[in-house]
Amino acid sequence: MALLEILVYPDKRLRERAKPVEVFDDELKQLVKDMAETMYDAPGIGLAAIQVDVPKRVIVMDLSEERNDLKVFINPEIEAIEGKQEYEEGCLSVPGVFATVERIERVRIKALNVEGEPFEIEADGLLSVCIQHEVDHLDGKVFVDYLSRLKQDRVRKKMLKEIKESQAA
Ligand code: NI
Numbered sequence: 001m002a003l004l005e006i007l008v009y010p011d012k013r014l015r016e017r018a019k020p021v022e023v024f025d026d027e028l029k030q031l032v033k034d035m036a037e038t039m040y041d042a043p044g045i046g047l048a049a050i051q052v053d054v055p056k057r058v059i060v061m062d063l064s065e066e067r068n069d070l071k072v073f074i075n076p077e078i079e080a081i082e083g084k085q086e087y088e089e090g091c092l093s094v095p096g097v098f099a100t101v102e103r104i105e106r107v108r109i110k111a112l113n114v115e116g117e118p119f120e121i122e123a124d125g126l127l128s129v130c131i132q133h134e135v136d137h138l139d140g141k142v143f144v145d146y147l148s149r150l151k152q153d154r155v156r157k158k159m160l161k162e163i164k165e166s167q168a169a
């Protein structure tokens with residue numbers, strides 16, 4: 001097991017479009033384990049592989065209080081069912097920044113598990129928000145993209161300043 005380095009916005013590698021997983025082998029299982037460990041350590045509730053510089057369509061998530069309910073989505077596809085909702089979102093790649101984003105309320109998710117077996121769930125509330133946020137990552141999108149130009153500029157400056165400061169330290 002290993003902790004992976006999380007890319008920080010506005011790193012260009014976060015803009016890459018992740019490729020579907022085709023081989024369900026030990027390497028994939030190791031990636032999922034390392035991503036889960038990295039997410040729990042951060043701590044966060046969701047992590048997409050692209051955030052650790054692996055451009056594959058893999059997501060790990062745990063929304064439980066006890067941090068013992070790991071969900072893994074490989075090659076996820078989302079279909080809107082109904083409604084709209086607003087949530088205050090944050091992201092491990094944009095530490096310290098939280099902003100309200102409008103998402104679809106109820107979605108259907110089709111994905112594969114780590115063995116390559118298909119499953120389907122319906123989600124609303126936080127699970128729905130989180131899966132939409134993470135699938136955005138797989139398409140090279142970050143939640144900051146939903147904010148106004150002015151707010152995006154502020155976030156970019158804040159992150160670049162923090163990166164500079166941490167490098168100087
Ligand atoms: Ni994120």
